[in-house]
Amino acid sequence: MDREPTILESFQQQGMSRRSFLKFCAAAASLLALPAARAAELAEKLGAMPRPTVIYLSFQECTGCLESLTRSFSPTIEHLIFDTISLAYNDTLQAAAGEAAEAAREEAMRKAWGKYVLVVDGSIPAPLDGAYCVIGGKSALASVQEVAKGAAAVIAVGTCAAFGGLPMAAPNPTGAVAVQDLIKNKPLINISGCPPIPEIITGTIVYFLTFGVPELDAHRRPKVFYGNTIHDRCYRRPFYDKGLFAKTFDDAGARNGWCLYELGCKGPTTYNSCATMKWNGGTSFPIESGHGCLGCSEPQFWDRGDFYKPLSAGLWHGSIGEDLGIAAVAGAVLGGAAALTARHRQDKTRTETETRKPEGK
Amino acid sequence: MKPLEIAVVIEPRDDATGMVAAILRELEDALQAYLASGTTHVIDLATLPLGPADRAALQQTLGAGEIEVRINALGASLLRETGFAGIWWVRHEDVEGKLLCELLEVTDVPEIVRAYRADIEAASARLCGLTALPN
Numbered sequence: 037m038d039r040e041p042t043i044l045e046s047f048q049q050q051g052m053s054r055r056s057f058l059k060f061c062a063a064a065a066s067l068l069a070l071p072a073a074r075a076a077e078l079a080e081k082l083g084a085m086p087r088p089t090v091i092y093l094s095f096q097e098c099t100g101c102l103e104s105l106t107r108s109f110s111p112t113i114e115h116l117i118f119d120t121i122s123l124a125y126n127d128t129l130q131a132a133a134g135e136a137a138e139a140a141r142e143e144a145m146r147k148a149w150g151k152y153v154l155v156v157d158g159s160i161p162a163p164l165d166g167a168y169c170v171i172g173g174k175s176a177l178a179s180v181q182e183v184a185k186g187a188a189a190v191i192a193v194g195t196c197a198a199f200g201g202l203p204m205a206a207p208n209p210t211g212a213v214a215v216q217d218l219i220k221n222k223p224l225i226n227i228s229g230c231p232p233i234p235e236i237i238t239g240t241i242v243y244f245l246t247f248g249v250p251e252l253d254a255h256r257r258p259k260v261f262y263g264n265t266i267h268d269r270c271y272r273r274p275f276y277d278k279g280l281f282a283k284t285f286d287d288a289g290a291r292n293g294w295c296l297y298e299l300g301c302k303g304p305t306t307y308n309s310c311a312t313m314k315w316n317g318g319t320s321f322p323i324e325s326g327h328g329c330l331g332c333s334e335p336q337f338w339d340r341g342d343f344y345k346p347l348s349a350g351l352w353h354g355s356i357g358e359d360l361g362i363a364a365v366a367g368a369v370l371g372g373a374a375a376l377t378a379r380h381r382q383d384k385t386r387t388e389t390e391t392r393k394p395e396g397k
Numbered sequence: 398m399k400p401l402e403i404a405v406v407i408e409p410r411d412d413a414t415g416m417v418a419a420i421l422r423e424l425e426d427a428l429q430a431y432l433a434s435g436t437t438h439v440i441d442l443a444t445l446p447l448g449p450a451d452r453a454a455l456q457q458t459l460g461a462g463e464i465e466v467r468i469n470a471l472g473a474s475l476l477r478e479t480g481f482a483g484i485w486w487v488r489h490e491d492v493e494g495k496l497l498c499e500l501l502e503v504t505d506v507p508e509i510v511r512a513y514r515a516d517i518e519a520a521s522a523r524l525c526g527l528t529a530l531p532n
């Protein structure tokens with residue numbers, strides 16, 4: 037066959053049936069909460085399109101995001117995304133290494149120039165021409181810029197790639213920046229979280245391949261997954277609304293499943309789907325295990341003060357805490373206030389991110 | 398060591414959310430649309446806040462029809478015709494038996510059951526290969 041096989045054909049070449057493909061599409065449509073008509077369109081469009089090329093670059097990261105992704109629902113679904121739905125180049129997953137791997141990537145880029153999807157995980161150190169992160173003699177800075185040039189779109193996976201994450205935490209010794217600080221002229225989607233929920237990564241890739249860039253929030257995250265706070269959907273919310281808070285991790289309140297707000301839960305200012313999609317194939321999420329949300333899908337979450345002090349204790353950049361302090365006693369009022377402040381912050385940070393220039397350049 | 402006495406209390410939810418009535422109305426419209434123009438419809442149960450009571454009520458109202466289809470593709474799938482012809486209750490599981498999605502499909506036969514022309518062509522070619530006399 038001269039042309040690239042379609043996604044459906046490559047499914048079948050791997051010994052999987054059309055029915056498996058339809059089932060995969062049904063699961064993806066459900067994940068993306070697509071309306072009925074679009075769900076049918078998903079199977080039709082995805083099946084007929086040529087297999088896309090995905091180039092996955094990893095920089096300053098801990099491989100947690102890739103771990104999360106490769107543990108995604110059943111092993112087969114991850115397999116589908118990487119081996120069947122797309123032709124992926126990823127230095128951690130692929131068998132080839134060193135020069136052979138680089139050559140394979142360059143060849144793939146040349147063939148699919150202007151059409152491939154670039155997935156980045158990890159932040160990028162900008163100062164000294166990117167000298168703090170060099171792979172195969174090439175800096176992360178140069179690689180990401182070069183590969184992005186031929187990309188149809190860029191997906192930043194994980195809080196490090198999306199917002200700088202841990203490498204950017206104060207005092208940011210390497211001058212790490214987010215992908216969006218460097219790549220300005222391409223459609224870009226951020227999938228934040230430390231790590232992100234695996235189904236969000238696969239869901240976003242599938243959505244992008246079929247329908248293009250989804251509707252994004254102020255931080256360029258898909259609204260379908262980052263439209264609500266953890267607190268909006270938390271099952272402990274009835275306790276919060278009644279003002280019933282656990283005061284320590286082992287008091288009667290904690291044992292009775294009361295709200296973890298006073299133990300530092302960042303749920304009210306954190307946009308993510310943990311409370312509904314949950315983790316480990318839908319088993320549970322951190323708050324269900326008795327620990328507050330750390331706010332891992334928000335920018336600068338490492339530097340927002342103590343994980344174990346309540347939001348109202350003047351964290352998350354000063355003034356918000358002051359506004360919230362008084363309301364902390366009356367739980368119900370606070371929910372709205374915290375959420376409002378978070379939304380305000382979201383808009384504000386967006387403007388900051390856009391105007392901020394990468395340092396050291 | 399003394400075991401911790403942990404009793405997590407989860408507030409019971411209100412039983413009837415009114416969701417079932419809404420679903421039945423949607424199904425009614427969908428059946429009429431199917432009859433009028435052949436348009437199929439899908440309701441994704443995961444997107445609806447159904448409590449256990451709602452679910453039981455929905456199951457009871459829809460009842461069971463004559464057909465049950467079990468599919469083995471990427472794990473098991475169970476497609477049951479409800480007591481209302483044209484309405485199917487579909488459950489897709491992954492290879493580990495975890496629920497991937499649960500749908501109500503309005504159609505004569507769910508798409509996933511049909512054998513496709515291209516697959517039948519491939520099967521026909523294979524069968525020809527088997528029956529061809531060795532020279």
Ligand code: SF4
Nearest residue numbers: 267270295296301303
């Ligand atoms: S503060 Fe945290 S534990 Fe409490 S209701 Fe909100 S998200 Fe849940």
Ligand code: SF4
Nearest residue numbers: 308310329330331332
């Ligand atoms: S509950 Fe909060 S800290 Fe935990 S994974 Fe979800 S967003 Fe991150």
